Amino acid sequence: VAERPAASLVEHRRGRVRWLASGLLESAGVRHGFTTRAGGASRGAFAGLNFSSREGDLPERVRENWRRIESAAGLPPHSWALLSQVHGARVEVVAAGAAACHHRRGHAEADAMVTGRPGVVLGVLTADCLPVVIAVPGAGAVGIAHAGWRGTVQGVGAAAVRELCALAGASPRDLVAALGPAIGACCYQVGEEVRAAFRARWGARAVARVFTGRGPWSLDLQEANRLQLLGAGLRERSIESVPLCTACRRDLFYSYRRDGRRSGRMLTFCTTADGG
Numbered sequence: 001v002a003e004r005p006a007a008s009l010v011e012h013r014r015g016r017v018r019w020l021a022s023g024l025l026e027s028a029g030v031r032h033g034f035t036t037r038a039g040g041a042s043r044g045a046f047a048g049l050n051f052s053s054r055e056g057d058l059p060e061r062v063r064e065n066w067r068r069i070e071s072a073a074g075l076p077p078h079s080w081a082l083l084s085q086v087h088g089a090r091v092e093v094v095a096a097g098a099a100a101c102h103h104r105r106g107h108a109e110a111d112a113m114v115t116g117r118p119g120v121v122l123g124v125l126t127a128d129c130l131p132v133v134i135a136v137p138g139a140g141a142v143g144i145a146h147a148g149w150r151g152t153v154q155g156v157g158a159a160a161v162r163e164l165c166a167l168a169g170a171s172p173r174d175l176v177a178a179l180g181p182a183i184g185a186c187c188y189q190v191g192e193e194v195r196a197a198f199r200a201r202w203g204a205r206a207v208a209r210v211f212t213g214r215g216p217w218s219l220d221l222q223e224a225n226r227l228q229l230l231g232a233g234l235r236e237r238s239i240e241s242v243p244l245c246t247a248c249r250r251d252l253f254y255s256y257r258r259d260g261r262r263s264g265r266m267l268t269f270c271t272t273a274d275g276g
């Protein structure tokens with residue numbers, strides 16, 4: 001059994017805004033982050049640093065939250081590439097960024113993006129689903145995926161790896177990956193139809209590794225995506241998971257499972273832009 005690296009979570013703080021990062025990716029020079037609720041302008045059900053107004057938050061507060069993370073993390077404005085996330089496995093190749101957009105209309109329908117264009121910031125929004133950041137260190141090529149159970153079973157992470165390798169002329173063994181905060185197996189009970197979907201596409205052995213219980217089943221989304229990245233050719237030591245459950249940590253994260261429809265969204269970003 002190959003050894004798994006100890007997670008090296010990094011916490012960034014600028015004023016009241018706090019975001020997390022993978023120590024593994026930072027030491028490889030990959031600029032990225034996973035936001036927390038801390039330091040946001042939103043109130044009520046959306047209290048904190050919420051990046052979507054589609055669930056009912058006030059657009060001006062959400063715009064202010066985008067401004068705050070750009071300022072705190074030193075991200076260039078008008079450089080964002082965002083998606084209309086649809087729980088599939090399509091990967092968008094991004095050529096240019098634009099101003100941050102709080103409502104997520106008019107974006108490409110996809111659940112992953114890759115880019116080799118300097119200065120572009122890729123962003124996905126989540127509230128339990130798993131954000132996956134991948135990069136080719138030193139090559140100025142990054143990718144990001146949004147993986148709920150549907151995207152995971154369809155292989156969105158592996159699809160992003162293939163596109164990034166094609167774009168950068170890299171091998172999967174050159175890539176590093178971080179699996180961000182997501183709902184943990186502790187809180188993610190799913191029905192038989194979810195397990196059946198995995199069994200049909202992944203086989204019984206993989207199912208035994210990512211589901212526990214006897215119906216309802218508990219799904220370990222991070223482990224499912226870690227196995228998928230290993231299957232795509234990444235090295236074990238090049239993958240790091242942030243060991244925090246979005247549903248358990250109300251203080252840090254929004255959770256759709258815990259809070260229902262009126263809940264905020266965290267932002268995961270990664271960028272080819274130079275540090276600012």
Ligand SMILES: [Zn+2]
Pocket residue numbers: 183184185186187245246247248249
């Ligand atoms: Zn939990």
